[in-house]
Amino acid sequence: MSLLLKNVSLPLAHFTLEADFAMQRRVTAVFGPSGAGKTSLLDLIAGLRTPRSAFIQLDNDVLTDTAKKFSVATHRRGIGYVPQDLALFPHLSLRQNLLYGRKSGGTNNSQFAFDHVIEVLEIQPLIARGVTELSGGEKQRVALARALLSSPRLLLLDEPLASLDAPLKAKIIPYLALVRDEFQIPMLCVTHDRYVALALADEIVVLMNGKVMQTGPVSEVFARPANAEVAKFVGVETLQPGTVTSVNEGLATVTVGNVTLTALAPPPASRDVFVCIRGEEVTLQRDAVTASSVRNHLSARILSLRPEGALVRVELDAGFPLFALVTRPACAELALREGENITALIKAPAIHLVPR
């Protein structure tokens, strides 16, 4: 599957959305702050908005080609869309909602058989209920199921977790991962939540103020932001694959390289994780620590020091690449120099584990 966007230009209220990228992998996250034009981009792909110029191709089908004044109507694109507000039809029953996009006459892809979709998303217990009686997470699953039941070639998800609170988010991510794996359907997922991007996506497109700032595999974009703007938004300085070896009383022991860290336990059943540590959460200390509430004490070597405004970005080798952000006065006071050894302290709650 491939989605190609070329010469996209769509004037919005404060800027013009411009995009030029190809999506090759199965799950691509369009990642950017609110108001970056992410939803407009999805609308464009679904054919719900008319761009000033665009060439959009899905596999071998051209969907939009403004140069030739060509555009496939939305209802013939075969693109499923789960919008941020989910848009369940309030006047229809839950079953009618689910079946709305069903094609009559057995042309449906057996992969999206009704019973199968219902089972995977655990809709059965909800089916007798009214659409307005569902909780946020349940609505999310119904909207997902409804989109899947129309046998789409591509699934667009707009901020799938935005309307949910934190505990529910943790419940919905596995469903999304399940949809990804079970239905083998390409997904384009818009999000401003880095954990969604990490948990679901193979590839990431960073969109800011209507411009694509960077595209690439998830770990690369997070580890090596193309510029300061992206780095600031992405926000995670250290991103390393790790393995959870044990979980005890809500605390996980996780191995990164040859180092063992203590972190808050990740969602259940995730062994392989991304270990995310923000630079400002890393404390540097000269002398060996005697007693401290901080769980993780790492001996590290300073590889480089890079001033960034009022801060200094310290690149460390702690058995794995680790970045710390410290203030300039702190850097001077500690007399940090490249090549020296230092102790890095990280509190357990400052280490975020994201399933990979």
Next chain:
Amino acid sequence: MTSAEWQIVGFTVWVAALSTVAILPFGLALAWALARGNWPGKSLVETFVTLPLVMPPVATGLILLTAFGKHGLGGLFDFRIVFTWRAVLLALSVMSLPLLVRSARTAFEEVNPRLEQIARTLGAGGWRVFFTITVPLAARGIVGGMLLAFARALGEFGATIMVAGNIQGKTQTISLAIFEDVQIGDDAHAYHLLGVSVVLAFIAVWSSEFFLRRKKTT
């Protein structure tokens, strides 16, 4: 109530209902275009549709009389329009159209366009979206508007008398009959019909209130 009075009531209700049904397709199309579209001349069309609501009804009637008379559009048809029941239908339709369009337009505007868009991504074409999403969600406003239009048609006087005359057993509606009864001093007849028209108007407006009342937002 005499049989002549019942005939008048029956004719009035029938022709008012027919006019409401007749304006429905055009009225809904227009309301939808005004609610969703953004086209040149929109405000002009909007004004024209509302004119019969504020213009003197006899003036509207005169326009219709001129337009559909022998030397106007009426000359194009094999059948006569003016001074027949068809003229009553025409007058009632024109006079009640604004009420339907205004209610339906508001109702369409309140339908979240996102629902229509998502219906399209689910493979529904324009007509299917309109009839399965837009109209059901706007149903209360549409039905309320129809009842208001019907109520307006029941009581129409000025335009009707201009274009259809006041012909007993042919074009005479309740309003026209009351007017005539009072003119010739037959007050008993007038009061009978007055009672009927109060009851009919009350039922129509009261039920339209029920439909037009805002839905509780859940």
